[in-house]
Amino acid sequence: MGKELIIKTLRHEKTDDIPWVPFAGVHAGKLKGYTAQELLTDEDKLVESLLEVDKIYTPDGLPVLFDLQVEAEILGCELKWAKDNPPSVKSHPWEGPNKEIPCDCKIPTEESGRIPMILNAMRRVKAEIGDKTALYGLICGPFTLASHLRGTEIFMDMVSDPEYTKALVGYCAKVAIEMSRMYIDAGMDVIAVVDPLVSQISPKMIKKLLSESFTAVFDYIRSRGAYSSFFVCGNATKQIEVMCEMGPDGISIDENVNMPKAKEVTDKFNITLGGNIPLTTTMLFGNQQDNMKCVVDLIDSVREVSDGNFIISPGCDMPYDTPIENTVACAQAVKHLDSTRELIKNYETVVDTSNVEIPDYANSDKVIVELFLLDPDQCAACFYMRAAVEDAYEEIKDFAEYRVYKYCVKEDIPRYVKMGMTNLPTMTINGEQRFISIIPSKEELISAIKEYVK
Amino acid sequence: MIKLIMLTGFLGSGKTTLLQKLIDEYAGSRTGILINEFGAVSVDSDIIRRDGLQMTELSNGSIFCACIKDKFVDALIELSGKDLDYLFIEASGLADPANMNDILEGIAPRLERGFEYLHSFCVIDGSGFMDLLDVLESLRHQVSFSDIVILNKRDLITDEQEKEICSAVLELNPEANIIPASYCDIDIRSAMDSPSGIRKDSEESSNTFAARPVTVILKERQPVNQEDLMDFISEIAGSTYRIKGFLNTDKGMMKLDCVGTEISVEPWNGEITEVKAVVISSVGIRIVTVVTQAMMKYTKGSLTL
Helix, strand or coil, rough: CHHHHHHHCCCCCCCCCCCCCCCCHHHHHHHHHHHHHHHHCCHHHHHHHHHHHHHCCCCEEEECCCCCCHHHCCCCCCCCCCCCCCCCCCCCCCCCCCCCCCHHCCCCCCCCCCHHHHHHHHHHHHHHHHHEEEEEEEEEEHHHHHHHHHCCHHHHHHHHHHHHHHHHHHHHHHHHHHHHHHHHHCCCCCCECHHHHHHCHHHHHHHHHHHHHHHHHHHHHHHCCCCEEEEECCCHHHHHHHHHCCCCCCCCCCCCCCEEEHHHHHHHCCCCEEEEEHHHHHHHHCCHHHHHHHHHHHHHHHHHCCCCEEEECCCCCCCCCHHHHHHHHHHHHHHHHHHHHHHCCCCCCCCCCCCCCCCCCHHHHCEEEEEEEEECCCCCCHHHHHHHHHHHHHHHCCCCCCCECCCCCCCCHHHHHCCCCCCCCCEEECCCEECCCCCCCCHHHHHHHHHHCC | EEEEEEEEECCCCCCCHHHHHHHCCCCCCCEEEEEEEECCCCCCCHHHHHHHHHEEEEEECCCCCCHHEEEEEEHHHHHCCCCCEEEEEECCCCCHHHHHHHHHHHHHHHHHCCCEEEEEEEEECCCCCHHCCCCCHHHHHHHHHEEEEEEHHHHCCCCCHHHHHHHHHHHHHCCCCCECCCCCCCCHHHHHHCCCCCCCCCCCCHHHHHHHHCCEEECEEEEEEEEHHHHHHHHHHCCCCEEEEEEEECCEEEEEEEEEEEECCCCCCCCCCCEEEEECCCCCHHHHHHHHHHHHHCCCCCECC
């Protein structure tokens, strides 16, 4: 049974099959014709959609709700809703010069915000499919939640006021523990601590300011008899080791990280690795053969390192419009590996870059800053990288301009290929890759741009 | 006027013992009690509950912190309408009362009967006071904004240490009336009848959101083995300021009352509201790791967070 397969894998036991966990977040709504907002706010629509995901994609594990803004909303952040994406945070109630920690009385309870709806949905889905499918309760990781509360200032705080940063992240860990408690009580087998922004912080800083808080959350989950998985987005290659040291049962990564190399690290700690079917190029814009080939190649490459301790899943929350047939193709490849390998053995993927025009940086009057993002409405690191440029814009606009490209826009993809982008988000200045998966502070950014002013 | 008596003192110094003595001494008067506890669970109220007492509980923070100050103010206004001679307020161990005069002044027009702020007792634990003084701003303010300082646990310190503590107290508060005692055994009437000497000015309370230590609540799935519980408590005590509450063991209900590594677990026969214990961390959020790992080692599924 799927659930048993997931649990065995997260217990690091030997299994005959590889488990499959499609992160059908907002995409679940597409299956039943509901918008992202309807799905994330309406219990009946959510339950109906999740049961459809279970039926069509035959998952071994299933996330119930993929929305990292649930906690932020309860703590007072305003949200901007979208039809085909989870909401994004548009105000940060704790930004500004007064560095404060929210009151414990604001920590979410069973009655706060959307929690009653989520808990009811969890209980219903548990009753329907909980015997055979492992259910994932997703919570916002403490650092990403701290950034929702404090905005881009959190990156400066880490340098100028580490004690405050540590206290704020500690507070957010208390929120994460309370969310875990409620979700475990509602029947979740696995708690996924989703913290996309961890990939933006140096391992040294993580150890100093974040590790204690994350470890507390993972230890709490374990003490309740549930399993934990640490989801990160972006190029977390350097961070995987320190993430393992925090003690989750599993780690899940996206396409920015080389899977076999990551597996070598997680194996050292006997931690389960999950990932990393590319969301956009493969799942959203590829065809069925692309998806099958991707899954087969992924499994083969990881198996060259070692067997077991491995879960196949998309890199992160699947795009809303992911063609259903592509996800079905992934499921097919995981469940029938050998026959799928045979099917795609002569297939190659090609991207046409002949129509891409690269700007004439040398002769441009202004310095050109280009942002190569995933989907800034969905990827927190991309959102904060764009926000960093927007925050600095008033001070640079006389000598610099900026352009934003999105990997979720099909027409932009050839540019990524031609510019040689391997990690997202990346910020280039006059064509040079200056900030790869790192969000600069305002001062750093302005100073970097000034180096290019003629 | 209702005579208002404030009791402050760090976690475990002996405030509740003093409050019990005050209640017993004034058993014939109309007495109101306001208890403020730092954790989400009120433990002291079970210990001091008596027939005929007007009790109000404010948990989950310090009454001087913005997080529950509004509830404190509402409670004072409500109590001013009761037929009381005395109101005893037991502040949480981390309370900083530096802004109490401001609070009383601010609510004066809304009170049915005024309060006479007669005394503020600060109970200090002689054995740990000097170490904590440098760390906790709230402790300095507790001493400085009281008129009677009870140097408790006198039996645990030397004459030299007593001298050192007294001069540290007098440096903070030259007017303080220092009464050395063990188990808060003092002449209550004579202390209460002494002239009031509380500072009339106010300062900003250091009880801000950021200064709040992390607390976790221990709950029980099934009665825990008494020896395992002792091992568990010994393991975590060094990472706490305080452990306080009630847990059921194979030897019956126990009252936990620990101050740092000073552990006290004793049988309890009184009534209790909830089987729970509050752990106040001295190591921030890391307490979760310390407690969960000790649970796995010793209490094997009996306790949970």
